[in-house]
Amino acid sequence: MAGLLREFEDFFAKNEFDLGNFTAVEHCIDTREAKPIRQTMRRTPVAFVTEEENHLKKMLDAGVIQPSNSE
Numbered sequence: 001m002a003g004l005l006r007e008f009e010d011f012f013a014k015n016e017f018d019l020g021n022f023t024a025v026e027h028c029i030d031t032r033e034a035k036p037i038r039q040t041m042r043r044t045p046v047a048f049v050t051e052e053e054n055h056l057k058k059m060l061d062a063g064v065i066q067p068s069n070s071e
Contacts, residue, residue, distance in 0.1 A: 017062040041071070
């Protein structure tokens with residue numbers, strides 16, 4: 001088992017931000033004539049504000065996300 005894991009180690013994520021890029025499959029979602037649904041942002045519960053800020057900082061530092069100027 002260990003040998004297989006070493007042989008195919010590049011198939012597994014190395015950390016929580018190792019998202020990969022798989023482009024061999026494409027799909028289309030048929031929405032017919034449906035209009036886009038617009039929803040307003042929801043406020044983060046007070047108990048999770050610090051946790052959310054820390055997670056966003058980690059993702060920014062890792063280059064997974066980038067700052068936005070939108071609402």
